[in-house]
Amino acid sequence: MSYEEKGTWVYLVTSAGAYVVYLVIILGRLASTPAVHVPYVAVLLWTAGASVLANTVGRTLVETARPSDIRKGDVVRAVGGRRVRADASRLPARPVSAPA
Numbered sequence: 001m002s003y004e005e006k007g008t009w010v011y012l013v014t015s016a017g018a019y020v021v022y023l024v025i026i027l028g029r030l031a032s033t034p035a036v037h038v039p040y041v042a043v044l045l046w047t048a049g050a051s052v053l054a055n056t057v058g059r060t061l062v063e064t065a066r067p068s069d070i071r072k073g074d075v076v077r078a079v080g081g082r083r084v085r086a087d088a089s090r091l092p093a094r095p096v097s098a099p100a
Helices: 003-030 041-065
Strands: 074-079 082-087
Touching: 003 041
Parallel strands: none
Antiparallel strands: 074 082
């Protein structure tokens, strides 16, 4: 699964979770307060902020636990003006011949 796809799934779960938390808090307040007097702005901002934080942490944890396909194989990169091939799981990089 690609990094973007994993990130999309994490975003789906965290945003749906934040929405459920927001609804539970607001509906709980509606039980004892008229709708026009329910303070919703602070709850909205806190749940949105918590959703962003949860998405960032979740994406980092998912990528750490199961690296994306791009990080599993050999990676060719330029180092100091020469091309080197580095196995993503091993360091240091070893030089490879440059194409003619």
